[in-house]
Amino acid sequence: MILIVDDKKENIFSLKSLLELHNFRVDSAMSGEEALKKILKSSYSLVILDVQMPGMDGFEVAEAISGHSKARDIPIIFLSAVNTEKKFITKGYTSGGIDYVTKPFDPDLLLLKVKSFYRLSEQSRELNETHRALKLENEFRKEAENKLSQNVEELRSILESIPQIAFTTNSAGDIEYVNERWFQYTTSKDSFPETDPNGLTVSFCIQKAIRSGEHQHFEVSIRPLSNGHYRYHLLNMTPVKSDHTVSKWVGIFTDIHE
Numbered sequence: 001m002i003l004i005v006d007d008k009k010e011n012i013f014s015l016k017s018l019l020e021l022h023n024f025r026v027d028s029a030m031s032g033e034e035a036l037k038k039i040l041k042s043s044y045s046l047v048i049l050d051v052q053m054p055g056m057d058g059f060e061v062a063e064a065i066s067g068h069s070k071a072r073d074i075p076i077i078f079l080s081a082v083n084t085e086k087k088f089i090t091k092g093y094t095s096g097g098i099d100y101v102t103k104p105f106d107p108d109l110l111l112l113k114v115k116s117f118y119r120l121s122e123q124s125r126e127l128n129e130t131h132r133a134l135k136l137e138n139e140f141r142k143e144a145e146n147k148l149s150q151n152v153e154e155l156r157s158i159l160e161s162i163p164q165i166a167f168t169t170n171s172a173g174d175i176e177y178v179n180e181r182w183f184q185y186t187t188s189k190d191s192f193p194e195t196d197p198n199g200l201t202v203s204f205c206i207q208k209a210i211r212s213g214e215h216q217h218f219e220v221s222i223r224p225l226s227n228g229h230y231r232y233h234l235l236n237m238t239p240v241k242s243d244h245t246v247s248k249w250v251g252i253f254t255d256i257h258e
Contacts, residue, residue, distance in 0.1 A: 001025040001042070002118065005035040005061065006050040006079070015048060018107055019114065032056030036064055039071045045121040046114065048101075051080040073124060075117040077101055155250070165193070165233075165253035171246050173206045185224050193253075196221035196230045206251065209237035213246060222253065231257040 002024050004015050012028045019026050027042065029035035032055060035047070047065065051058035058078055066072045081103040099117070101110050159166035159179045167178040178189050185193035192202035199221045209216040216237045221230040233253040239246040 001027055001044050002046045002048065002114070003035060003038060003042075003044045004028045004048045005030075005032065005053075005058070007031060007053045008050075011050065011079075018111070022111060022115075024114070024118070032058070032061035032064070035061055039065060039074070040068065044071075044074055045125070046118050047074055047076045048114070049076050049078055051078050073121075073128075075099075075121050077113060077117065079103055079105065159250070159252075162252070164255070167251045168240075169206060169249045169251065171210070171248060173203075173210055173249070176248065184226070185222055187225070193222040196223075202235065205235050206237060206249070209239075209249065210246075213239065215239065219256075220253075231255060233257070 002019060004012050004019075004026060005028070006012050006015070007030050009030070012030070016026045016028060027038065027044070029038055032053060035049075039047075049058045049061060053061075056064070058080075062076050062078075065074060065076065077099045079101055099113055101113065155168070156177055156179075159168070159177070162179075163181070165179070165181045165185060167182060168176050170176055175190060182189070182193075195201050200218055202220060202222070205216070205218040205220060208218075218235045218237075219232060220235050221232050223230045232255075234256050236252045236254070238250045238252075240248045240250060
């Protein structure tokens with residue numbers, strides 16, 4: 001939306017008619033004080049500001065606008081019937097304006113400037129919104145990562161404290177963690193305990209659980225490193241889900257050998 005600030009109704013009417021004819025949404029204010037109140041309450045993409053006004057003149061209004069964080073990036077086009085000298089123009093730029101249009105204005109020239117600065121303002125607004133969205137997304141992701149890291153550490157602490165062999169895998173079945181008791185049955189984190197040739201393999205059990213997507217249990221016979229005798233264990237495979245999607249699996253071997 002474009003805000004027109006002018007103390008004369010006829011000037012506002014002519015500008016508003018021209019801009020609305022070209023599908024711009026327009027608001028108006030008849031004093032600097034009224035303009036500042038509106039700018040703090042509403043969002044504008046461009047301000048067309050008359051320089052010669054009673055009370056606050058256009059320069060004072062522009063300086064006040066540039067002093068508000070919410071409004072300082074709004075482009076301002078000054079309208080002036082007099083004083084197009086360098087000193088006057090410089091004052092306009094230093095107070096926050098980005099361009100001048102002299103009265104009586106050329107409609108085509110004014111529209112060209114309005115369209116250009118309006119488009120730049122909208123692009124800047126979109127970039128700022130994208131930046132804020134990315135910042136929020138990044139903060140949310142960091143928070144989620146920290147929470148996940150805490151949950152993983154808590155899970156590992158629990159798995160270390162239980163008397164069973166325990167491990168976790170990712171959603172594809174690749175081992176991510178094993179507790180100390182794992183090494184009573186194999187020498188490497190990346191190798192499964194040896195199973196009875198006539199029974200189920202650990203790898204088969206994991207993949208079957210993954211295909212089901214739900215908790216599964218299997219009876220497997222695995223051999224400890226300390227002797228050559230296989231022992232029956234119940235292998236429980238439990239999915240860990242996030243947003244209804246399996247993110248990892250927890251496997252626990254419970255010795256059921258009699």
